[in-house]
Amino acid sequence: MTDPPGDLEKLIELMARLPGLGPRSARRAVLHMVKKRSLLMAPLAEAMQSACETVRECLTCGNIDTGDKCTICADPARATGEICVVENVADLWAMERSHAFRGRYHVLGGTLSALDAVGPEDLRIPLLVKRVADEGISEVILALNATVDGQTTAHYIADALERHGVSISLLAQGVPIGGELDYLDEGTITAALHARKSL
Amino acid sequence: MEWRDQGALLSMRRHGETSAIIEVFTAAHGRHAGVVRGGAGRRMGPVLQPGAQLDLTWRARLEEHLGSFTVEPLQNRAAILMGDRLALSGLNAVVALLLFALPERAPFPALYRATVALLDLLGRSDDWGFAYLRWELLLLSELGFGLDLGSCAVTGVKEGLCHVSPRSGRAVSVAGAGAWASRLLPLPLCLQGAPDDMAGLCEGLRTTGYFLQHRMAAAMGNKPLPAARHRLVEGFLRCAGLSAAPR
Numbered sequence: 464m465t466d467p468p469g470d471l472e473k474l475i476e477l478m479a480r481l482p483g484l485g486p487r488s489a490r491r492a493v494l495h496m497v498k499k500r501s502l503l504m505a506p507l508a509e510a511m512q513s514a515c516e517t518v519r520e521c522l523t524c525g526n527i528d529t530g531d532k533c534t535i536c537a538d539p540a541r542a543t544g545e546i547c548v549v550e551n552v553a554d555l556w557a558m559e560r561s562h563a564f565r566g567r568y569h570v571l572g573g574t575l576s577a578l579d580a581v582g583p584e585d586l587r588i589p590l591l592v593k594r595v596a597d598e599g600i601s602e603v604i605l606a607l608n609a610t611v612d613g614q615t616t617a618h619y620i621a622d623a624l625e626r627h628g629v630s631i632s633l634l635a636q637g638v639p640i641g642g643e644l645d646y647l648d649e650g651t652i653t654a655a656l657h658a659r660k661s662l
Numbered sequence: 663m664e665w666r667d668q669g670a671l672l673s674m675r676r677h678g679e680t681s682a683i684i685e686v687f688t689a690a691h692g693r694h695a696g697v698v699r700g701g702a703g704r705r706m707g708p709v710l711q712p713g714a715q716l717d718l719t720w721r722a723r724l725e726e727h728l729g730s731f732t733v734e735p736l737q738n739r740a741a742i743l744m745g746d747r748l749a750l751s752g753l754n755a756v757v758a759l760l761l762f763a764l765p766e767r768a769p770f771p772a773l774y775r776a777t778v779a780l781l782d783l784l785g786r787s788d789d790w791g792f793a794y795l796r797w798e799l800l801l802l803s804e805l806g807f808g809l810d811l812g813s814c815a816v817t818g819v820k821e822g823l824c825h826v827s828p829r830s831g832r833a834v835s836v837a838g839a840g841a842w843a844s845r846l847l848p849l850p851l852c853l854q855g856a857p858d859d860m861a862g863l864c865e866g867l868r869t870t871g872y873f874l875q876h877r878m879a880a881a882m883g884n885k886p887l888p889a890a891r892h893r894l895v896e897g898f899l900r901c902a903g904l905s906a907a908p909r
Contacts, residue, residue: 614750615750615751619893648709650741651741653738
């Protein structure tokens, strides 16, 4: 079997580093792009070049966008008194897909982790405290993962914001929509039972 | 090579896109790492949370290999602790100290039993903090830095002990301490059979913290103790009203 030419080999090698792709699927994707050079490869290269030059972190919330202020922070229609704290941009996008929250966000950039020696200074927690103090925030919603690290971070943030007199809430934990009790793990059932509400 | 045991999960790291490398603390095999195929998936996410009790089967071609685990969940401890900030800090501190201090693949059966008992107590009882303090004493003892709190290092008496010598790790009585009292560490009454109190717990943690940092961590290259322990001690200080406000 002959190896692909140098440029293509490099492209395959780079593509294979992307999440969800291995060497075999990267090769298939590159071959597909070569076949659709003008329809796919050139526009993709152009879009990647453009994104590489313009995409940056929002200085206020940590979201990624093409300006110093992201479209969410710049949107005057968004509620200014509520901040939803998320771990990363993927979580922000998940919240946005739900259309359930119309306030602003704050992306932490990770969670506290004893194992990885990630402390509060490594995250955007001091910036969050500053935003709460400066922007007159009335409610902070902690939309962090239901993991030990996520909840440890949530409690840490709640402690850090205690003196600011702001209302702090946490996403509920329990049975997912469409979930069947028989298939749930005992931890989720325990959490759901603790968070039960009267009808 | 193959063995089967029960253990408490200490850590989980993603390995590739679907697998995870976990570290567990078992009775017969101590702190042990291995790969869990599919461990980073959605199904295993709730199972592989720190503190979880697991039924483990470890397999490898050679003993020195990392090997892989087959995991069956026995008890998920994290779920009931999620809403209890102090108990969650306790879980983090236990796990972080074990990862920090234990050598790999060396069994510590007494420490394992105490760890499982402590993890079961977290969030279920109000006085788990005192069990945690005794667990830290056991951790020091198991690793060769045990304190001798039975009698006074100076006079030999067994009554009126109220200090610990930072040099020898032995108890010191009021009479034995004399003018050196201010240089000694506190020996709270709760470690001598008296009823538990929060101030005593905080004093005890100050003493164990000294030996964890200056003896145990010093012997391991002087690394700082895990931040999770500091956060737990801060939490206890706030509960006892000995610390003003959170950071």
